[in-house]
Amino acid sequence: MKKNDRSIGLVKTQYFTFAEPPNEMVLQSGEKLGPITLSYETYGRLNNDRNNAVLIAHALSGDAHAAGRHKKTDRKPGWWDFMIGPGKPFDTDKYFVICSNVIGGCKGSTGPSSINPETQKPYNLSFPVVTIGDMVKAQKELMDHLGIESLLSVAGGSMGGMQVLEWAIKYPDFVKSALPVATTSHYSAQAIAFDEVGRQAIFADDNWENGNYLDRGVTPDKGLSVARMLAHITYLSEEGMHLKFGRKLRQKERYGYDFSLDFEVESYLRYQGQSFIKRFDANTYLYITKAIDYFDLVLEHGSLQKAFENASAKFLLISFTSDWLFPTSASKAIVRALKINKKTVSFCEIPSAYGHDAFLIEGAEIKRLVDGFLENIHKHECRKK
Amino acid sequence: MKKNDRSIGLVKTQYFTFAEPPNEMVLQSGEKLGPITLSYETYGRLNNDRNNAVLIAHALSGDAHAAGRHKKTDRKPGWWDFMIGPGKPFDTDKYFVICSNVIGGCKGSTGPSSINPETQKPYNLSFPVVTIGDMVKAQKELMDHLGIESLLSVAGGSMGGMQVLEWAIKYPDFVKSALPVATTSHYSAQAIAFDEVGRQAIFADDNWENGNYLDRGVTPDKGLSVARMLAHITYLSEEGMHLKFGRKLRQKERYGYDFSLDFEVESYLRYQGQSFIKRFDANTYLYITKAIDYFDLVLEHGSLQKAFENASAKFLLISFTSDWLFPTSASKAIVRALKINKKTVSFCEIPSAYGHDAFLIEGAEIKRLVDGFLENIHKHECRKK
Numbered sequence: 001m002k003k004n005d006r007s008i009g010l011v012k013t014q015y016f017t018f019a020e021p022p023n024e025m026v027l028q029s030g031e032k033l034g035p036i037t038l039s040y041e042t043y044g045r046l047n048n049d050r051n052n053a054v055l056i057a058h059a060l061s062g063d064a065h066a067a068g069r070h071k072k073t074d075r076k077p078g079w080w081d082f083m084i085g086p087g088k089p090f091d092t093d094k095y096f097v098i099c100s101n102v103i104g105g106c107k108g109s110t111g112p113s114s115i116n117p118e119t120q121k122p123y124n125l126s127f128p129v130v131t132i133g134d135m136v137k138a139q140k141e142l143m144d145h146l147g148i149e150s151l152l153s154v155a156g157g158s159m160g161g162m163q164v165l166e167w168a169i170k171y172p173d174f175v176k177s178a179l180p181v182a183t184t185s186h187y188s189a190q191a192i193a194f195d196e197v198g199r200q201a202i203f204a205d206d207n208w209e210n211g212n213y214l215d216r217g218v219t220p221d222k223g224l225s226v227a228r229m230l231a232h233i234t235y236l237s238e239e240g241m242h243l244k245f246g247r248k249l250r251q252k253e254r255y256g257y258d259f260s261l262d263f264e265v266e267s268y269l270r271y272q273g274q275s276f277i278k279r280f281d282a283n284t285y286l287y288i289t290k291a292i293d294y295f296d297l298v299l300e301h302g303s304l305q306k307a308f309e310n311a312s313a314k315f316l317l318i319s320f321t322s323d324w325l326f327p328t329s330a331s332k333a334i335v336r337a338l339k340i341n342k343k344t345v346s347f348c349e350i351p352s353a354y355g356h357d358a359f360l361i362e363g364a365e366i367k368r369l370v371d372g373f374l375e376n377i378h379k380h381e382c383r384k385k
Numbered sequence: 386m387k388k389n390d391r392s393i394g395l396v397k398t399q400y401f402t403f404a405e406p407p408n409e410m411v412l413q414s415g416e417k418l419g420p421i422t423l424s425y426e427t428y429g430r431l432n433n434d435r436n437n438a439v440l441i442a443h444a445l446s447g448d449a450h451a452a453g454r455h456k457k458t459d460r461k462p463g464w465w466d467f468m469i470g471p472g473k474p475f476d477t478d479k480y481f482v483i484c485s486n487v488i489g490g491c492k493g494s495t496g497p498s499s500i501n502p503e504t505q506k507p508y509n510l511s512f513p514v515v516t517i518g519d520m521v522k523a524q525k526e527l528m529d530h531l532g533i534e535s536l537l538s539v540a541g542g543s544m545g546g547m548q549v550l551e552w553a554i555k556y557p558d559f560v561k562s563a564l565p566v567a568t569t570s571h572y573s574a575q576a577i578a579f580d581e582v583g584r585q586a587i588f589a590d591d592n593w594e595n596g597n598y599l600d601r602g603v604t605p606d607k608g609l610s611v612a613r614m615l616a617h618i619t620y621l622s623e624e625g626m627h628l629k630f631g632r633k634l635r636q637k638e639r640y641g642y643d644f645s646l647d648f649e650v651e652s653y654l655r656y657q658g659q660s661f662i663k664r665f666d667a668n669t670y671l672y673i674t675k676a677i678d679y680f681d682l683v684l685e686h687g688s689l690q691k692a693f694e695n696a697s698a699k700f701l702l703i704s705f706t707s708d709w710l711f712p713t714s715a716s717k718a719i720v721r722a723l724k725i726n727k728k729t730v731s732f733c734e735i736p737s738a739y740g741h742d743a744f745l746i747e748g749a750e751i752k753r754l755v756d757g758f759l760e761n762i763h764k765h766e767c768r769k770k
Contacts, residue, residue, distance in 0.1 A: 006677035029642035058436055129642040189650045190618060195653045199644065200658070206591045206605035222589035229582045230615060233575060238709075241574035247681060257414035258515040259584065259671060259702045260400055263678070265574045266581045273585070286644060293648070296632060324623075 005087035006079065008043045009126050011068035013108060015039050018141045025138065033127035034335050035117065036198035037143050039064045039108025040100035043084055044092035046148065051176075053148040054374075055139065056080060056099040057156030059165035060231075061280055064236040066099035068145035069091075075275055082363035083155075089370040095152060095380065100142055102135040102163075104288055106281035109138075112280045113214060124283060127350060129161075132159070132295045134164040142214035143174075151383060153374060154313075155179035157359030158326060159288070161294045168313045169297070176365050177377040178313040179370060182323055182359040185304055191325055194234050195289040198227035204248075217374070224282040225273030232272045237322035237355030241265060311338070314372040315345040318366060320358035346373065354360035390460065390472035393428045396453035398493060400424050403526050410522065416513035420502065424449045424493025424526050425485035429477035431533065436766060438533040439475050439759075441465060441484040441522065442541030442548035444744075445616075445673050446665055448492035450475075454725040467748040468492035468540075473601045474755040479763065480537060485527055486544035487548075489673055491666035494523075498599060509668060510596035517544070517680045520552040528559075531589040537766060538759060539698075540564035542744030543645070543672070543711060547680045550719070553698045556683070562762040563698040564755060567708055567744040569640055569680040569715035570689055570722075579619050580674040587667050592725045596668055609667040610658030620721055622707035622740030626650060684743035701758040703751060706741035731758065 017037045019025040020073070024034030041064045046053060056066050058079065067084035069077050080100075084090040090097045101109040102103045107364050112127035143151070154175055162182020166177040187195070204209055205223030205235040233241075245265035249255070254260055261270075301307035315338055319331040327347045350365045352358040359366065402422045407420030422636045425450045431438060441451050443464065452469035454462050463484075469475040486494040486501040487511070526538070536604045538558055546568020553563040566732075572580070587593055590608025594601050618626075630650035631768035634640070641647055661735040686692035700723055704716040713734045723730040735750045744751070 022720070031642070067695075125644070129644075166745065186447075186632060188649070189630040189632065190621075190622060190623045190634070191649050193614075193618045193626065193650050193654055196654055197412065197611060197618065199588055200614060200655070201589070201611045203644075204586070204611050205589065226582060226586045226589050226611065229578075233578045238573060238575045245574040245575065247571060247577070247684070255414075255514075259510070259675065259695075263574070263577050263581075265578050269578055269581055290644065297630070302469070331732075342749060363694075377687075 006168065007081065008068040008085040008092055010064070010072065011041050011043060011070065013041055013064055013070070015108065016142050016145050017143065024050055024077065025141075027134045028131040029129055032141040033110070033128055034108045036103055036138055037102070038100045038138055039066055040098060040142060041067075041078075042146070043067055043097040044095050046096040046146070050147055050149040051149050052094060052195070052378075053096045053098060053143070054148075055056070055143070055151050056090070056097060056104065056353070057154065057159035057160035057168070058099060059143055059156070059160050061276070064101040064162065064214075065100050065103065065107075078361065082367065085369065089367050089374060090155070098142070098146065100139055102288070103138045104130040104135070104282035104284060105292060111290075112283035112287055121306035122214045122217070124214065124353060125171070125286065127283070129290055130259070131291050132162045132166050133170065134219065135291065136163050136170060139163070140171060148223055151175050152377060153177040153179055154237070155181070155370070158356065159292050161326070162292065164220070167345070168311045168315070169307055170310045172310045175313045178315050179373070179376070180315070180331075180334070181318045181366070182320055182356055184326050185307070185334055186298055187293055191234075192293045194230060195293050197274045198230055199228040199289060201230070202286060202377060207216060213282070217329055219277070220282045221277040224277050224285060225286060227228075228276040229273040229295050232269060234325045234353055235357045237324060237353055239322055240353040240355050243353055273295065291314065292329065303329075304333060305340050308337050308341050308343060311343060314341060314377060315349045318359070318360045318367060318369060319349045319355070320352040320362065321349060322353050323356040323358060325356040392466065393453040393468055393470040393477055395430050395457065396426050396428065396450070396455065398426055398449055398461070398551065400493065401530050401541060403530065410519075410526075412513055412519045413516040414514055418513055419487055421495045421523060422493070422499075423488070423523055425527060426450055426452075426463075426485060427531070428452055428482040429480050431531070432483040433533060434644060436537060437763075438481045438483060438528070438531075438536050440528070440536050440539045440552070441469070441475070441482060442524070443484060443487065443547035444541070444543035444545050445677065446488065446661070447545065448756070449484050449486040449758060450492075452482070464745065465753065474752050474759060475540070479506040483527070483531065483737050485524055487522070487673070488523045488606070489515040489669060489676060491669035496666070497668035497672055507599045509599065512668070512672065514675055516676050517547045518555070518631070519549050520532060520676065521548050521555060524548070527691060534619065536560050537762060538562040538564055540566070540755070542566035543553070543568060543741065544677050546711070547550055547677065549637050550682065553696045554692055557695045557697045560698040563700050564701045564703075564758070565700070565716075565719070566751070567705055567741055569711050569713045570692070570719055571683055572573040572678055576619075577678045580585045580678050581616060583615055584673060584674060586615070586672050587671060588613040592746070593667060598667070604662070605667045606662040609662050609665065612670060612768060613660040613661040614654045617654060619710045620708060620741045622738055624707055625738040625740050628738055636702070656723050689718060693722050693726050696726070699762060700728060701743070701754065702730065702732045703754060704734045704742070705739065705747065706734060708741045711742040
C-alpha cells in the first residue's frame with residue numbers, strides 16, 4: 001500500500017447498449033433479452049497494448065460506481081474507493097479499471113424495472129431470470145466494445161467474486177489474473193434459505209402487487225426493508241455485532257416495555273432497511289438473489305476440479321475469519337480444486353470481526369495483498385511483450 | 386432410559402385463574418395485570434409429601450401440552466412427549482409433572498389476544514409487555530394453587546431454560562434441581578437482531594393493523610409466516626441444513642428460471658411458515674420474542690456470579706454442538722458462574738447436527754442424561770425425609 005494514494009476524483013457513469021433485436025442475447029435459461037444497456041464507469045486509461053485493463057465486479061446491492069465521486073458534494077465515494085485510484089492497488093496511473101452494473105440491476109443496466117421497448121412498460125416479472133453467467137456474458141460484450149483484448153485482472157467480492165470465477169472459467173484466455181474475494185462456488189442451503197425469506201418478505205408486501213408495483217405507482221418498501229434487515233445480519237458476524245452493539249440500549253436507561261425501540265442493534269437494522277429502500281428496487285432484489293442462489297460451479301461442471309480445468313488465470317483468493325455467509329471453507333474448496341489442476345493460486349484468510357462485510361471494510365489488509373499480487377502479474381505480462 | 390417407557394395417554398388441558406382485581410399481579414414493568422388465566426396440564430400424581438413435582442417450561446412457540454394426546458386421533462403427542470410418561474425421564478409413575486402456557490401466550494393463557502374484561506375487546510397492544518420473570522411469577526401462583534411445596538425439578542429448553550434459571554434464582558428454596566437445556570443467561574446482539582426482523586415482518590403486514598387485526602377480522606399471516614421462516618433457519622444449523630437439503634431441487638430436474646420454487650429448502654421453509662400461522666398468534670409472537678430479548682441475568686443482578694449466589698438447586702445444563710442461537714458458550718458461562726458459587730452443577734454438550742431444535746429431537750441422549758440426574762435428586766430428597 002502506497003502512502004500517497006489519492007482519489008480518482010470526479011467520475012461519470014457511461015452507458016453501452018447492445019443486443020438490439022433481432023440480435024438479442026441468449027440467456028442461460030434459453031430466453032432472449034435485448035436490447036441490453038449496461039451502465040459502467042472507467043478509471044484510468046487503456047494503454048496502446050490494450051492489456052492493462054482490470055474489471056471490477058460488484059456485489060448484490062453494488063453498482064457501476066466503484067470509485068471517486070459523481071459530485072464534489074457526494075457524501076461517500078464509490079463502493080470500493082479504497083481499492084481504486086492513483087497509487088491504490090487498482091492503480092489508475094497504471095491500469096484501466098472498469099466496473100459495470102450487472103444485467104438485472106437497477107442502477108442503469110437493463111433490469112426488471114427497465115422499460116420493455118415492445119410494450120413501453122416496465123418489464124416487471126416478465127423480465128427473464130438471469131444468471132451470474134449471463135452477467136459475465138454481458139460484461140464481455142462491454143469489454144469488446146471498449147476494445148479490451150485481455151483483462152490483467154478481474155476482481156470482486158461476494159457475488160462479484162462469483163463473477164470473477166465465472167470469467168476465469170468461461171474466458172480463460174482473456175483473463176490473466178483473478179481476484180475472488182469472500183466468495184463461493186455455490187451457496188449453502190442456509191444461505192439460499194436466507195435469500196428465500198428475503199424474497200418472501202417482498203412477496204408478502206401488499207404493495208408488491210405481483211411485481212407490478214411500478215405500474216401502480218407504489219413500492220413494496222416494507223417488504224424490501226425487512227429483506228435487507230435480514231440480509232444485513234448475515235453480512236455481519238455474531239462477534240462483530242457483540243463488539244459493536246452488544247445489548248446496549250438506544251438512548252434509554254431501562255427497557256421501554258413496548259415495541260418502539262430498545263436496543264442499539266434494532267435501531268441500526270431499521271436504519272439499514274430504511275436507507276436501502278431509497279436506493280434499491282425490490283424486483284431487482286428478487287432477480288439478483290435468484291442469480292446468486294443459482295450459481296453452482298459443481299452442478300454446471302460436474303465437480304469443482306473440472307470447473308477449473310481450463311482456467312489459465314493466476315488466482316488470489318481472500319476470505320475473512322468471521323464471514324459465515326461466504327465462509328473460508330468455501331474459498332479453500334476453490335483453492336484445492338485449483339491446486340489439483342496445478343494452477344497458480346495464492347490464498348489468504350484475513351482475521352476480521354466484520355463478517356462478510358469485511359471485503360468492503362478491511363482496506364489495509366486487502367490493499368496489501370492485492371497490491372503485491374497485481375504488481376507481479378503486471379510485471380509478468382509486460383515482460384511477455 | 387428404560388426400555389418399557391410408555392405414553393401418558395389421553396390428557397386434558399386445565400385452567401387456573403388468579404389475580405382478580407383488585408389483586409392484580411404487578412409485572413416487572415410496574416404495570417398490573419389481572420385477572421390472569423393459565424392453561425396447564427399435569428401428568429402423574431402429587432405424593433402426600435408434596436415433594437415429587439416437576440415443572441416443565443416451554444419455548445417460544447410451545448404450550449401447556451407437553452405430553453400425551455388430547456384425542457386418540459391426534460397426529461402428534463405433546464411437544465416433549467419423549468421426556469414425560471411412565472418409565473420416561475420425567476416418570477409419571479414417580480413424579481407429578483406440570484406444564485403451563487406462559488402469560489402472553491396464545492394457547493389458553495392470558496395474552497394479547499385475550500378479552501380484556503374491562504373493555505370486552507381483545508387486549509391487542511394494550512396488553513402489558515411481560516418478562517420471563519413475570520412468566521415464572523405466574524407459574525408460582527399455579528404451584529401454590531396446586532398445593533406444591535417444592536419442585537423436585539424445573540426443566541425446559543430455549544426460552545423454557547430461561548424460565549428454569551429464573552426459577553432457581555427467584556425461588557431458591559422451592560427448587561431442588563434445575564435442568565436448563567439449550568439456553569442462555571441473555572440473548573446476543575445477533576439473536577436480538579433476528580427477533581427484531583421477525584417483529585418487523587409482522588409490523589410490515591398491512592393486516593397487522595397496528596395490532597388490532599382481531600377487531601378487523603383479519604390476521605397478518607404473511608408477516609407471521611416470514612417471521613417464522615426466518616426464525617426457523619436459526620433453529621437449524623448450517624451443517625444440518627446441508628445434510629437435510631443441500632442444494633437439492635424440489636420435484637424438478639433443472640432450475641425453473643422463475644420465482645415459484647426451486648430448492649427443497651425453500652419448500653420446507655414455506656411449509657414451516659404456513660403451518661405456523663395456523664397455530665400461533667402474531668401479537669403473542671411480538672410479546673414472547675420481546676420477553677426473550679429482555680431476559681438478561683447480568684443486567685438484573687450485576688453479574689452472572691451474583692445472579693446465582695443464592696441458588697440452592699442442583700443443576701444439570703445441556704447444550705448442543707451445532708446450536709448457534711443458544712450456543713454451548715452460553716451454557717458454559719452459566720456453569721462457570723455456578724462453580725464460582727460452589728453450587729452442584731453438571732454439564733453436557735451433546736453432539737448433534739440439529740442445531741437449536743436438538744432439544745426437541747435428540748431424545749436418546751437427553752433422556753439418558755436427565756434420567757440419571759433426576760433419579761439421584763429423587764433419592765436424595767427422599768432420604769432427607
